[in-house]
Amino acid sequence: NAGVTQTPKFQVLKTGQSMTLQCAQDMNHEYMSWYRQDPGMGLRLIHYSVGAGITDQGEVPNGYNVSRSTTEDFPLRLLSAAPSQTSVYFCASSYRGTGPFGYTFGSGTRLTVV
Amino acid sequence: GDSVTQMEGPVTLSEEAFLTINCTYTATGYPSLFWYVQYPGEGLQLLLKATKADDKGSNKGFEATYRKETTSFHLEKGSVQVSDSAVYFCALSDNAGGGADGLTFGKGTHLIIQP
Secondary structure (H helix, E strand, C coil): CCCEEEECCEEEECCCCCEEEEEEECCCCCEEEEEEEECCCEEEEEEEEEECCEEEECCCCCCEEECCCCCCECCEEECCCCHHHCEEEEEEEECCCCCCCCCEECCCEEEEEC | CCEEEECCCCEEEECCCCEEECEEEECCCCCEEEEEEECCCCCEEEEEEECCCCCEEEECCEEEECECCCCECCEEECCCCHHHCEEEEEEEECHHHCCCCCCEECCCEEEEEEC
């Protein structure tokens, strides 16, 4: 059981380049979300999804796009990278239900924009 | 909106010392509360959780009790080990949405245990 898989683990981009961070889960979880982790800021929610075809914005969505065409995959797109997007990105997934089970996190993607 | 406040670090303790990391929250409804741990170079792992008032979550010797009256969820451990060195995050999810809209995190507390 792989859990939540994120690729790549490391990436360096030049300002203005675009890229997609991949996230896949094999637990049939309905809920998925993306966070960024910055020093002294904790983790902040970028976008989330409650199921295939349904996405919504979190606390810091600017500069990022998402889509969810399948239950398993939830890619995060940077359309025009900026140095302010240098961060560690985490994808997470969870079951749907009234009693939250806690989210399972991937191992992260460390992105540097130069 | 919802928010989580936890004590700033780093917190440095000697092995076998007693640990408390404070966490308080602000939420409009009745959230579920979590502690996550992040070891160096890794992702976050769920340490423990509590879904309603007076619940006690526990795991690996760590405990936290959901206190609605003080809006707190402090993390405790009676005797810490060097292997407990990590960053600890307090977090909440909105039960009204079934946790669909993700987690709200505190800023994290870096714990350093010295032998």
